[in-house]
Amino acid sequence: MSAVAPGQAPAGAAGPVAAAQPGTPAFAGARLQRRSLPLQVTVSLFVLMATLGSLAYPGFFSLQVFLNLLIDNAFLCVVAVGMTFVILSGGIDLSVGSVIALTTMVSAWLVEQHGWHPLAVIPLVLLMGTAFGGVMGLLIERYRLQPFIVTLAGMFLARGLCYVISIDSISIGNEFFSELSFIRIPVWGDATITLSALIALAVVAAGVYLAHYTSFGRTVYAVGGNEQSALLMGLPVRRTVIGVYALSGFCSALGGVLFTLYMLSGYGLHALGLELDAIAAVVIGGTLLTGGVGYVIGTLFGVMMLGIIQTLIAFDGTLSSWWTRIAVGALLFVFCLMQRVLTARGGTH
């Protein structure tokens, strides 16, 4: 079970959130194991698929293939980290894909048609994404609206705003952007990694820190566990909920910047349906959809899992791309089922 080591360290830190600590260490251990079971399954499944892929397809087992998982899914990884916080708090954010599209669009528009420097544009779009998420969080918290429907409207709004800027795709020829996107950092031998992948890893690390070692993170867990109790405990629930959606908005905008680097264009149809991939990654990573239980590091594995399914299908060559969607759906089903079984058993104990 050495594979779960990254998951267990933060789990230990998250333990005190369960607060009361009535049981013996042995009891707490059993509880932890049950909570991290989905993550353990994901990691085992990932290793299994990587092994099978390596055995079945020549050239699969190379460092570059695995680094490509991260390179090709860097934006998804960043978005999914934000989504993890939202789901941990018991909410959902359906606007992430369209915020990415809006970010690519605004970046391309300002850089290409207004001659702004990318270094001025990037902070601006990050701020815009954060504000967008923050306003949605405000509506959700202040007016007791359902996160699902508010972020759905946010999704309409962001996509619509893309089309207000331009209906067609705007390609980016800016030197700064293309140089950034071509940066390759050598890792080991011939294997290299892009700047985007490094940023994604940094976001995951920051997410782990934020979730497990700050009071904000603990409040998120507490709100997701039981908002009423959190409120009665005197935790800053309102500020945290707004913060969570602002964080998700920030992550979406950052994901949008990475997506701009990846595609070198702005388009209103970019990242269509990405919110579903992000939710799938979070669920597969072992975060409970009812909130309060989960690990940010699990989300990284969730993203890698989605990536490896795509890679396996690409390596196979005979399977068409739509099998990816079916496989992701099946995986989602298995993990939701597992969550149900786990929570049901937890309830009866």
Added chain:
Amino acid sequence: MTSPSPTVQRVLHHRLLWPVVTLVLLLALNAAFNPTFLHVEWRDGHLYGSLVDILNRAAPLVLVALGMTLVIATRGIDISVGAVVAIAAALAAALIGGSLVVKDGAAADVSRFPMWLAIAAALGAALACGLWNGLLVARIGMQPIIATLILMVAGRGIAQLITEGQIITVYYTPYFFIGGGYLLGLPFALFIAAAVFALLYLAVTRSALGLFIQSIGINPAAARLAGVKARRLTVGVYMLCAFCAGLAGLIISSNVKSADGNNAGQLLELDAILAVTLGGTSLTGGRFSLLGSVIGALIIQTLTYAIYSLGVPPEINLVVKAVVVFAVMLLQSPEFRAEMRRLVFRPAAAGGAQ
């Protein structure tokens, strides 16, 4: 000031008042900018005009919104309807296919399988999708949004699997009747939507079914304890919703004479939820109105029509819809209403009293 008579009071407090007012305002807006808007004439053996056009185009949305209303009434949600539309459309188109065969100098229609079989298969597949959703929600106890998310993700893949990633074109004239034909001078799709509405309305108002559904939405545990077969009813409601989506899929694919696994019914789930919300059904379950959802669907279609006819770029549509959703949501929120009341009445009271 005389107090309004009871009839006026009843009208003012009727919950369909605002949806109807919205619809009438939109129609008036259309009529103001387009003088021929309200004009309906008889041409080529059927009624012809903007109003007929709106009704015709709204039919699929009305169907999906009707099914969605009952799902939402049980405190659920079904975000897989778009995928179900795609599956039903793909299956029907793939089974009918058809080719243009010229026989004795005249084009004859040949389908791969009989049309009734294709339609039955498409609706059967839709029902199976609904059964799957219903079992996940009622038996396994998943959150409805997550349970239907699974089919939403996988469903498009399945639809593309059926169409093999292509857009299937149908060359079988009788099939076009469903979405493009006319009966008694009115579009046939309208009759399908009206029949489903009539059946559901009768079932909900003339039997205890409506009460049962409402009770599940208000308190599932209490409903079960009171002897309502909550689980079976929930499964039934999801199956009904998927069936409506299947019908909508048939209408859409027959209207465009093709099936596109990737794009058919795209964002339809959102439009349906919007229609249900506009119609005054509470998203938290319980209170619902089938007629309200029909009006909601008509509002959306009239809005779309208005945007097109006013010459506003159609892409703005999304922004307008978003603003409408935000406004409706806020108006439904008691906290927001209380805040507005404070803002509006406090200064007024301070200035007006003594």
